[in-house]
Amino acid sequence: MTAPDHPDASAVSAWWGTAITYIEPGVIEHRGVPVADLIGRTGFAEMIWFMVTGERCEPPRARLLEAALVAATDHGPQAPSIAVARMAATCGVGLNNAMASAVNTLGDVHGGAGEQCLALYDALLARADAGDDLAAAAREVVAEVRSQGRYVPGFGHRFHPRDPRRDPLLALVEQARDDGTVPGRHLAAALAIEDALAEGRARPVPMNIDGATAVIYGELGCPPPLARGLFVLSRSVGILAHAWEESQSGRRNKGPMPPSILPARLSPDA
Numbered sequence: 001m002t003a004p005d006h007p008d009a010s011a012v013s014a015w016w017g018t019a020i021t022y023i024e025p026g027v028i029e030h031r032g033v034p035v036a037d038l039i040g041r042t043g044f045a046e047m048i049w050f051m052v053t054g055e056r057c058e059p060p061r062a063r064l065l066e067a068a069l070v071a072a073t074d075h076g077p078q079a080p081s082i083a084v085a086r087m088a089a090t091c092g093v094g095l096n097n098a099m100a101s102a103v104n105t106l107g108d109v110h111g112g113a114g115e116q117c118l119a120l121y122d123a124l125l126a127r128a129d130a131g132d133d134l135a136a137a138a139r140e141v142v143a144e145v146r147s148q149g150r151y152v153p154g155f156g157h158r159f160h161p162r163d164p165r166r167d168p169l170l171a172l173v174e175q176a177r178d179d180g181t182v183p184g185r186h187l188a189a190a191l192a193i194e195d196a197l198a199e200g201r202a203r204p205v206p207m208n209i210d211g212a213t214a215v216i217y218g219e220l221g222c223p224p225p226l227a228r229g230l231f232v233l234s235r236s237v238g239i240l241a242h243a244w245e246e247s248q249s250g251r252r253n254k255g256p257m258p259p260s261i262l263p264a265r266l267s268p269d270a
Helices: 009-015 044-053 059-071 080-089 095-103 113-129 134-147 166-178 185-198 209-219 224-247
Strands: 021-024 027-030
Touching: 044 059, 044 224, 059 166, 059 209, 059 224, 080 095, 080 224, 095 224, 113 134, 113 185, 113 209, 113 224, 134 185, 166 185, 166 209, 185 209, 209 224
Parallel strands: none
Antiparallel strands: 021 027
């Protein structure tokens, strides 16, 4: 049977059927709400939640989401994704190319710790729900991760003795827990792991940005993979900022090291 030259419009609509957005001439609706009713009335963090989940994010919960998004926007050019954005911006490509190049470096090693940490919190809470003592279960979880030769995702930092984003984020979660905005279970799980990591050590191993934002995403009900997606969305802001700044520098073909430290035979000035 030969396919028709003009496919039925309803078949096309069904093929790409979605509950997210509906359009027709003169009409744009997101999750059933006219876009005109969202513009100027819905914050960006609320809009992210609404589009992704289909649920309204009440202001107290939206403040937590926004705090997590703000906290993870950037960590400077020593972060591989940011360095890639800056190098790409000097190669004659547009901002979209520089941003895509950078985002594509965000994987399990660089950018995936938040998802991994939230999965760890969920596993710990599942043990607690099954009747295990939370502190004892945290020790077991930490021991299991270490026995596999892995680090505990979301804790410790290669640069900061204590990540400066930890305390303000957790303070917001504590306040939201006390206000009844969130249950506080993921916060309890995170602190139990932090305590377990500190046992027998002269120096503690505090939560980093991935561990703290995983607490917020867990409290808001995000599944672990969505936590990574939200991190990528957040870090894209820093990627854009660095790509734009570098694009204004006039530098061409910027490499990972300054020419001054390269051997003379490799220096572009040689």
